[in-house]
Amino acid sequence: MTEMTTRAWLLSDAPQTRRQARLGALYQGWLTFRANRLAMVGLAILVLLVLVAAFAPWIAPQNPFAQDLAQRLQPPSASHWLGTDALGRDILSRLIHGSRVTLFIVGTVALIAPVIGLFVGTVAGFAGGWVDQVLMRITDIFLAFPKLILALAFVAALGPGIGNAVLALAVTSWPPYARLARAETLTIRRADYIAAARLQGAGPLRLLIGHVWPLCVSSLIVRAALDMAGIILSAAGLGFLGLGAQPPMPEWGAMISDGRSYILDFWWVAAMPGLAIFVVSLAFNLLGDGLRDVLDPKEGPR
Amino acid sequence: MAQPDILGQPGQGGPVPAGHRPGAGGARLRRRLRSLGGILLSLALTLLGLLLVTFVIGRIMPIDPVLKVVGERATQAQYDAAYQVMGLDKPIWQQFLRYMAEVLRGDFGRSISTGHAVAQDLLRVFPATLELAMLGTLIGVCVGVPLGVIAAARRGGWLDQIARVVALVGYSMPIFWLGLMGLLLFYGILGWVGGPGRQGIIHDGMVPTVTGLILVDSLMAGDWAAFRDAFSHIVLPASLLGYFSLAYISRMTRSFMLEQLSAEYVVTARVKGLSERRVIWTHAFRNILVPLITVIALSFGSLLEGSVLTEIVFSWPGIGQYITKALLAGDMNAVLGGTVVIGTCFVALNLLSDILYRLLDPRAR
């Protein structure tokens, strides 16, 4: 098929197969998304981030752990593009290697939290009755809980470290997903096609997995994309309090935390990782915002 | 429900706070909450659960509160004595019951990290955070709502784009970095605002404490100098929090407004020839008031929760710092007390938005 015919096939008003319809809808979404210039910028930045992370050892000009106390706190120059930190390490190389950590944090939390939320929320909404009551009461408790206390307590209990910090973030960020998933489920539950599927003899589990989950996913994805920036910043905050990544891991938040004691005279030590966090957070936000326009039915097509 | 992010960066909500989406859940919720007894029961249950979880966390956490009390040089005998005095030798459920009984009598116990009664501490630190959060939310609302409405009305226009960028940049900044930079610029270089802390030294402790909100107290005392001083200290951290709050509020407002503007009655109103301004402000805006109030309440709640990092940067003696410090010292009385206060606020804010919902929403009336 040529370019034009593929496009025509995708945009067909009368799709022949379910696959064609689904791909067509996706393509429509992509077209809407592509029209959003800011969202495209976000996507481009994130693609770049993934590439940098993948090829970090080849891109980084220097060893991110190599110390040189004589060369500490050097301003940006030809030999150190972004300057050096308090132990004389090359900031650019640390940033490049740190992109892996950032991706790890974001990826893991984005996998865990929405999944827990999806599970709890849909089960509560679908089962109703006392199951709903109990699950929602638990969700409420976690929501009313000062998030910081919960995350700190988890990290304190499990021991500091990047893995545990990620776990703590995931555990504290699932309740909103659960509320969202439950609300979606409640509207879907009464839909005709669910009733139809039920009449065909589908069990509750199959209904849940086969029919409810797929419909909840899109709003959860939007929500997750918008949460990513918050997660990066929270991880940085945990690093700031000394409970995140352990030295010498070049985690961006920990790097800001390191640099904050030099902020008045050697601004680049904190500013460079701050800028990196800012750019990536912004990219996630732009992407999420664009996705919302595409996927969120309420805002509709332009 | 919007997610109040940990560390006080207000999180971003989904399109509509799920708990308040009109529909089956809302209706049942309303029915359930109709009776006062139900309301109180729900509140008590949540708080009880909250306390229980906190208590358990406190006990499984490998931070030893006894050490904080007896210090680094203590002998084993001193350690054991303190261990018993603190009741840690009893089974955990007994400890919990004992604690609950004391809380019901209004006694939150004594903090081991400050040496003061927890209630006394909370009366001091909570108003500090409250004052900051209120002003922050005020700024967030006053700027965020108009911004959101205008962005929705001129969808896709340059104002919408600017609003979007302003909001997204607000979401993406590490707050402590921005705070330090702000302090450096506005205090250190320009000298336009007061420095870290709630008050300048001259006024420290000079205004009688009534509400604990220094702005209010100084007004009540008629001390204008103290008021100006307190204001100059709060304006920067509050603006910072206000920025994050406005980022959230403006996005939500825009989202709500878009929904209304595409509704039929708006189309009808336009057809009837009403001015665009009237359509937007009188019709559409009135209809988003209810979910908006929920959003504002949640944003306020997340600021209350203690913007720990802001508090650290600005040496602001608020509840976020208080709880964090207590937690890291294993000072569970203080953590529990703080959790109760914040948890109660959250539950109360939820309740309040529920009630407002019932009062204001035409469909619910």
Next chain:
Amino acid sequence: MQNRFPLRALFLASAIGVAAPLSMSAAWAETPAGTLVIAHQIDDIISLDPGQSFEFSGQDVVRNLYDRLVDFDPLDLKAGIKPSLAQGWEVSEDGKTITLTMRDGVTFHSGNPVRAEDAAWSLQRAVKLNKSPAFILNQFGFTAENVDERVSFDGNRVILQLDQPYAQSFVLNCLASEVGSVIDKETVLGHAEGEDFGNAWLSTNDAGSGPFTLAAWRPNEAVQLAAYADYWQGAPAMARVIVRHVQESSAQRLLLEQGDIDVARNLTPTDVEGITGNEAVKVTDELRGRILYMGLSQKDPLLSQPAMIEAMKYLIDYKGMEASFLKGQWKVHQNFLPEGYLGGSDENPWTYDIEKARQILGDAGITSGTVTTVVRDIREYLDVAQTLQAAMAQVGLTLEIQQMTGAQVLDAYRARQVPVFIGEWGPDYADPHTNASTFAHNPNNADDAGLSQLAWRNSWAVPEEMNQAVEAATLEGDTDKRVQMYLDIQKDYREIAPIIPMFQKIEQAAMQQNVQNWTSGGSVSSVMYRQVTKE
């Protein structure tokens, strides 16, 4: 400054009506003349009871609220112990009884006279209360049971009966520590709850006779002191002293440069460097007693090898760290007694020498290995740990760093579970025994001994001769001989000990030019305000 523009812009934007009548209050050029304003990290204070307080900042406050029987002169710390509430003392023939004569006409803040009875009761109280600092007094054989007989008064004399003929300097140095503060018995007993000797009340109030009274203490926020007009050595020049908790060094520096505070006590080396060009402020360097050291647990099969202990001493980049991130605030010091202490040694034989370390390890057949260090989340410690990590990597050793909160590190350390410890030790009182007894004394190396000495925490079975030498040094009446004994102990210690002192603290207090006579207490004491003036 009267620049209203940015605020107005902000207000227009946010449409807050109340804003209109306001103008910004700009920073004051300076603090009020009779007030001393200090920015300091004071979030460690948990009690102001002299019988309980054992934190750095708490002792800073206690020292100024109370007087002791004997004390240091803030303007001449080197002179050592001087009379204070006791105007003189006598030691009996056998060296086991010390009689102190009280000064007349001194009153507490309450107006009550300071009597021998108060002094004796204060010491008895500290022993019976049995909080952290009680051990300082218990070293002389006092226990809760016998202290009423051993510490007594007769007229205007306080009589101490010791179980051994301890060196007079040892006893007096301990009495000069905060736990020796003289408390107003009548006032405190009026606030006693049950058997607490007034501890709950005294934790947040003062009942002393010192140069300052406690005006307010808001935890994690501020301590305010007010001058005591009837102070027996004359009312202090500063009518008010305000200590404000400011966590961040950069914030302290901004406050100082804006003239909102007089003294900033927690500036990082970088910030100190940053203000050196500023004519309005000055920095005083004061050698403190704290030692930054590295403890190698002798439970660890690798760290317990003598070659390993020896090699580690050469893997520390002393000069490199001293010249970079520790600059100006820590000086190389490889002995457990701080400089400024009786018997303090300034011999620093070790240098950073990778080749030598490699050779020592190679001779012992060690070419690889992994050890863990648990470090408190304090910038300097982490930087030291990372520097060490990089050096160890060069000889094939891996150092895994775990950072934790203070409470957690202490917990693990006390349980003898920290392989490599990097942290500080601060002397408890002004006598060399305070450090000798912890670095070089461990009478029982069993796990269940429940001791708190650093040697015990690092599972180091101190050789019996060294234990005995440390004990003997407390009984030596001749000060010169006593000094020599400590020098000898430190010499032996340097040869074998797995607890390696690295640096000694220098406190850099940055202050306005007009602040005079500031002292942080040197290596032997805490901060004192009564002699401070502003010109």
